[in-house]
Amino acid sequence: MAKNKPEKPATPKPRAASPPGEWPLPFWLRLTASVALAWHLAAVFLPPLSLQPKSSQLAVVTAQSQFLRWYTDPLYLNGGYSFFSPDPPLGGRLIRYVVYGESGEPIVEGEFPNRRSTSYATQWPRLWYHRHMMLVDQSADLQFYPPDDMSPTGLQRASRRNHELALRCYARHLLRKHHGQRAELKLISHRSLEPEEVQAGLEPTDPSLYRTEFTVVESAEQLGEPLLPTQDETPPLLPMRTAG
Amino acid sequence: MYQSAKQYIQHAWTGWNNFWFTPSDPALVSLLRILVGGMLFYTHLIWSNGLYDFFHPTLGWSGEMLPYTQQGRMGFSYFNYISSDALRWAVHLFNMVVFFCLTIGLCSRTMAVLAWVSALSYAARVTPGAFFGLDKANCMMITYLMLSPCGARYSIDRLWRLHRGAAAEAAGSVMATVATRLIQLHLCVIYLFGGLGKCQGDMWWNGGAVWYSIASYEYRSLDMTWLSNKVSLGPVQFDLLYVVDLLTHGTVFLELFYCVLVWNRWLRPWVVASAVGMHLFIGAAMGMWTFGLIMIFANLAFVGPAPIRRVCDPLARRVKLALVGEKSPAAKATA
Numbered sequence: 001m002a003k004n005k006p007e008k009p010a011t012p013k014p015r016a017a018s019p020p021g022e023w024p025l026p027f028w029l030r031l032t033a034s035v036a037l038a039w040h041l042a043a044v045f046l047p048p049l050s051l052q053p054k055s056s057q058l059a060v061v062t063a064q065s066q067f068l069r070w071y072t073d074p075l076y077l078n079g080g081y082s083f084f085s086p087d088p089p090l091g092g093r094l095i096r097y098v099v100y101g102e103s104g105e106p107i108v109e110g111e112f113p114n115r116r117s118t119s120y121a122t123q124w125p126r127l128w129y130h131r132h133m134m135l136v137d138q139s140a141d142l143q144f145y146p147p148d149d150m151s152p153t154g155l156q157r158a159s160r161r162n163h164e165l166a167l168r169c170y171a172r173h174l175l176r177k178h179h180g181q182r183a184e185l186k187l188i189s190h191r192s193l194e195p196e197e198v199q200a201g202l203e204p205t206d207p208s209l210y211r212t213e214f215t216v217v218e219s220a221e222q223l224g225e226p227l228l229p230t231q232d233e234t235p236p237l238l239p240m241r242t243a244g
Numbered sequence: 245m246y247q248s249a250k251q252y253i254q255h256a257w258t259g260w261n262n263f264w265f266t267p268s269d270p271a272l273v274s275l276l277r278i279l280v281g282g283m284l285f286y287t288h289l290i291w292s293n294g295l296y297d298f299f300h301p302t303l304g305w306s307g308e309m310l311p312y313t314q315q316g317r318m319g320f321s322y323f324n325y326i327s328s329d330a331l332r333w334a335v336h337l338f339n340m341v342v343f344f345c346l347t348i349g350l351c352s353r354t355m356a357v358l359a360w361v362s363a364l365s366y367a368a369r370v371t372p373g374a375f376f377g378l379d380k381a382n383c384m385m386i387t388y389l390m391l392s393p394c395g396a397r398y399s400i401d402r403l404w405r406l407h408r409g410a411a412a413e414a415a416g417s418v419m420a421t422v423a424t425r426l427i428q429l430h431l432c433v434i435y436l437f438g439g440l441g442k443c444q445g446d447m448w449w450n451g452g453a454v455w456y457s458i459a460s461y462e463y464r465s466l467d468m469t470w471l472s473n474k475v476s477l478g479p480v481q482f483d484l485l486y487v488v489d490l491l492t493h494g495t496v497f498l499e500l501f502y503c504v505l506v507w508n509r510w511l512r513p514w515v516v517a518s519a520v521g522m523h524l525f526i527g528a529a530m531g532m533w534t535f536g537l538i539m540i541f542a543n544l545a546f547v548g549p550a551p552i553r554r555v556c557d558p559l560a561r562r563v564k565l566a567l568v569g570e571k572s573p574a575a576k577a578t579a
Contacts, residue, residue: 023265025418030265033422037264044430048437053444066318073318076367076383081434083377085441088453092462113462126465126531127290127378131298133462134374135305141372144312169308176303192459195472195485204461204469227308 043072051080091191091209093136095170096120099180108178112136136187139166144228163187164216169227171218181220187213264425267416269549270396273423274349275556277356277394279541280385281347284359287382287534288339288366295332299323299369306373313372321368339366349399356390381538384430392423398560407568427545432503435519439499448496451489458488458529465531491525498522506546519543 023030049055050063062068063078072078094111101107111120113133123129140163147158171183191209193202202209297304301324306313310324326332339362346355363386367379395401396414447453458468471484498518506515520540527536544552 023261023418024267025265030261034260034264037422037426040426041429044433048433052437052441069318074320074364075387076319076364076371076380078317078319079371079380080441081377081380081437082441083438084453084457085438085448086445087447088456089460090456092460094462125290127287127534128293130376130532130534131290131294131370131374134376138372138374142309142313144309166309170305172308173297173303173305177297190461192456192461193469194459195455195469198459198469198472204459228312 039071043068043075043077047072047078048080048082051082053082053086089192091189092133093140093213094188094190095136095139095167095185096188097171097174097183097185099174099178100182100184102181104181107180108174135170139163139170139187142166160214164214165227167216168218171216172223172227175218175220175223183218185216185218187216189213264422265418266421267418268421268424269553270393270414270417270420271398271549271552271556272544272547273389273392273394273420274397274399274402275552276385276427276541276544277349277352277389278347278398279544280382280389280538281343281359283534283538283541284363284382284386285340285343285347287378288336288343288362291366292336295336296329298374299326299332299366301325301327306370309373317368319364319368319371321365323365323369349395349401352395352399352401353390353393356386356394360386360390376535378532378535378538381434381535381542385427385538385542388423388426388430391426392419393417394423396420398556403564403568406564424545427542428506431542431545432506435499435502439496439502442496442499448492451485451492454491454495455485455488460530463530463532466529468529494518495522512546516543516546 025033046059046063046068050059052059063072069078094113096111097109098106099108109120111117113123113129113136114120115122115124115126115129123132140159142162142165143158144165145158145161147154167185167187171185174180174185175183189211191211193204193209291298294304298306300307301310302308314324322335323332326335339359342355342358342362345351346359360383363383367375367383371379393414396417402414442448442453445453447456455471458464458471471488474481474483476482498515502515502519505511520543523536523539523543527533
C-alpha cells in the first residue's frame, strides 16, 4: 500500500436538507405548483424548438398540436426566437405607393418604412417606423396559396403569388383610407453595402442598390369583391408560422 | 442502490424547493413593475397613431387577411370583436390608464392582470403582420410580474400602506421567487434558441452576420460601416472587420452558453454584462431600443433583490418621507 494513504475509505457525509419551515407553502401546494411549473416550462421550451429554421416532425407535431396550443397560443408563447436566423437578410425592403384620384392624378404618395426621405411622410418615433418595417417584412410570410409543385420554380411562384396577395391587402387599405380610385404599390428591395463598396465610397442610398421586385395595382372597383377567395375556391389552408 | 436513489431524489426535491419556493424580497419584481409598466405604456402609446390601421377586425392593413392568418390559432384578442372606432379608442385609453397605474404602482395586482390581458390582445391582433421580439418580451414579462407581489415596494400602494401604519419591511414572498425564476428560465430559453437558430446559418459562422445586421440601411440608426476600415497600429494594418467577426462569434457563443454560464455566481456578472452590452449595441446600432431595453430589464432578474435595494431604497425613502412622512412607527431606515 502506498504511504500517506488512509487505511479506511472516508465515509461520505450526508448533506443536510433545508430545515422545514423555510418553505412556507404546504407540501401538497408545492407539489401542485411544481407540476404546473413543469408544464409551463415545457410550454416555453417546445414551441421555439418546433419553429427553428429546421425542425423535426416530432417537435412540430408536439408543439403545434392542440394539446399544447390551447395553452401556448393565448399566452403568446407559441413563437420562435430565431432573431436574424439562420442568416440576417442581405438587405431591406420597402413599399412605395401612389394612390390616384378619379381623374387619374396622384392624390397621395408614400413609402414605408421611411424615416429619412423628405419626399414622403416619415414614420416617427422609431418604434412606429419599426412597425411599418415589420408590415413590409412580414408581407412575405403569408402562405395562403399552396405551391402547385414542390420544385424551386413552383415554390417561387407560390411565394410570389402570396406576397402579391398581401400587398393587395395593403393597397385596398390605402384606397379606402384616401378614397382613391387606383392604388399602385411597388415592393422594392434595397441591398446592403458590402465592406468593399463602403471603402469605394458608394452611398447606402445609391439608386443602383434599389430594385423593384414587383408592382401591384388595385382599383376601387375591386373593393367590392372579397380579397380572399370564397369557400369553393379556397385552397388548402396552411398554418402560419411565426418563427422570428 | 435503493438508499442512493432515495437520497438522490430527496436532495433533488430539496434543491427544487429551495430554487422555487424560498421566499425572497419583492424589491426586484417591484422595480421590474416600474420598468415593464413604463415599456408597456410607451409601446402601446405608439399604437395610438394607427388604431384603425392596425387593429380593425376586418379592414386596415391586415383585417381582410385575418380569417386566414388567425385560422387555427387559439389565441384571443378583443380587438377582433371591436369594429367601432369610438369603442376601440375608449378601450385603448383605458389600457393607457392601466399601464400608467401599473407603472406607478396604484392597485398594482389588479392593474397587472388588466395589463396582461391587454398586452396579449394587442400582440395577438398584430401577429402576424407587425409584431416583433418586443411584443414577445413584453408579454413574457407582464405574465410573470402578474403572478408576483409587484406592488410591494416602490409603489403608491406601498405608500398608502405605510400611511395606514403598516410595517415598514415588506414581507418576503414565494411568488416573488417564482416570478423571478420564471423570468430567468424563460430568458435562458430565448437565448438558447436564438443561438441554435444562428448555428444553422452560414454568416454566423463566417463572421459576416453582424456586418449585414449593421449595414442594413432600413435597420441602422448609427452608421457602423466604418468597421470596414483598416487602421494603423504602428507598423501593422489592423482590419476592423476582425472586430465584426469577433462580435459575430461572440453573439453566437453568448446566446448558446448563457443558459449554462449565468447560473455560476462567479461568471454571472460577466454573462449578464455581456448580454446587456449586446442589447445596448442592438439598440444603438440597429435602432431597436425598445427591444434592447426590455431584454435588459429581463436580465435584471439575475441581479437579485439586495443590489436593487441598495440602489433604489435611498430614492424611495426620500419619496416616502416627502409624501408620507414618518407616520409609520416602524418606518425608520427602510423604504
